[in-house]
Amino acid sequence: MGRRKKPPMVEAWGHHESGLPMGWPHRPLNWTTHFFKSPLRGKTMPITRKSAILLSCTALAAFAATANAQVLTRHSIPIEMAKTMANVAQETCEELGYSISVHVVDTAGDTLVAYRGEDSGVHTFVNSFRKAYSAMTFRRPSAEFGERWANGEVGAQLQLMLPDMAGQQGGFPVRLGDEVIGGIGASGAGMGADATCVEAGIAAVADQLR
Numbered sequence: 001m002g003r004r005k006k007p008p009m010v011e012a013w014g015h016h017e018s019g020l021p022m023g024w025p026h027r028p029l030n031w032t033t034h035f036f037k038s039p040l041r042g043k044t045m046p047i048t049r050k051s052a053i054l055l056s057c058t059a060l061a062a063f064a065a066t067a068n069a070q071v072l073t074r075h076s077i078p079i080e081m082a083k084t085m086a087n088v089a090q091e092t093c094e095e096l097g098y099s100i101s102v103h104v105v106d107t108a109g110d111t112l113v114a115y116r117g118e119d120s121g122v123h124t125f126v127n128s129f130r131k132a133y134s135a136m137t138f139r140r141p142s143a144e145f146g147e148r149w150a151n152g153e154v155g156a157q158l159q160l161m162l163p164d165m166a167g168q169q170g171g172f173p174v175r176l177g178d179e180v181i182g183g184i185g186a187s188g189a190g191m192g193a194d195a196t197c198v199e200a201g202i203a204a205v206a207d208q209l210r
Helices: 048-069 079-095 122-138 143-150 154-159 195-201
Strands: 100-105 111-116 171-176 180-189
Touching: 048 143, 079 100, 079 111, 079 180, 079 195, 100 122, 100 195, 111 122, 122 171, 122 180, 143 154, 180 195
Parallel strands: none
Antiparallel strands: 100 111, 100 180, 171 180
């Protein structure tokens, strides 16, 4: 009988190239899972799973921060109050012999009430809005811009270059305590009378603004 042939030797993956001993595993290692051990039950945990857990923790932290945010409370001028201020301002100027335009705006700059006197010029309607808007958005009487501009303040000059700004007297912010809730402006009387009429309109609702 001839000599029995030995079965062919099964070699591990990459042994000849790497020089590793024959006892090395017979399949490539999964390097992703082999070197990252999970703290849970000592099992391997892929990088992708670790990333997912980290992202979940980050999302939960962000959600918790959002859940703790407080809702803002803002006030606005009721329409009836706006009508009262505009009516009183217009009536006061009529008693002084002036026909004016009046605007009352909210904190978004939108018009709540607008009147134009029968004998007032078209430009006064536009100007009364600008006075009300300027006083509301910068939280100060519109006349202050004119004074600062006349004194050469660069900041005031730049602000008056913005759209719908006015530096003449006759625009005032409407305040609820320390909070500005709108603005009112009048145009057409001149010589400081616009401001007098607007102040009368605000005074008419002063008990509701405390």
